[in-house]
């Protein structure tokens with residue numbers, strides 16, 4: 171049986187209390203969709219959003235977590251605190267965290283372990299820079315990030331992998347279908363080689379996914395959903411992406 175599909179939205183550092191109306195519209199407009207829907211709002215909205223979606227049609231998640239459960243780490247949030255606020259997922263290793271905060275593969279793996287310790291699923295991000303793609307290093311970079319960022323305790327039930335080429339994020343540029351297919355096939359192969367249930371991990375594509383290109387991307391083998399940034403902020407944009415995934 172193929173993995174259940176997942177449409178995930180990452181609001182990044184966007185959204186205020188007024189934005190909660192979007193998730194209510196999304197729930198209404200996506201009612202009956204046969205895919206999982208996840209929204210990762212900023213931490214300030216997590217608890218309130220979790221309350222609004224308590225009917226269960228939409229899951230909420232954090233955008234990062236600390237590796238430790240608690241302690242003197244000003245400004246950080248633990249996976250346990252995310253779960254306490256109503257999160258069932260957390261994104262770890264997003265390229266913006268890797269770049270802005272110097273997160274290494276080992277740090278990302280420790281965060282994923284923390285998520286699993288807290289009983290929430292990790293969405294582990296990998297992806298090459300434009301310079302790495304131009305240098306034909308993409309598959310090596312992805313293999314190295316997967317090996318280093320995905321912990322041994324990962325299972326298909328607690329881990330989602332998101333392939334996000336750094337140069338495609340927020341730029342309106344996307345890889346060709348063949349390029350996405352090549353990376354997703356390589357990721358599947360690496361997961362199958364390492365994990366007993368590697369065939370069941372959900373593999374998301376992320377980077378300038380829009381209503382206009384979603385169906386084409388979801389038709390690619392081993393693409394089990396998307397991690398969407400800008401187009402997840404408005405229900406009017408995210409709903410057609412969810413529907414395209416449901417139809418794929």
Ligand SMILES: O=C[C@H](O)COP(=O)(O)O
Pocket residue numbers: 180264334338339340341342376377378379397398399400401
């Ligand atoms: O986490 C989401 C990605 O970084 C994609 O962002 P984007 O859809 O705005 O390109």
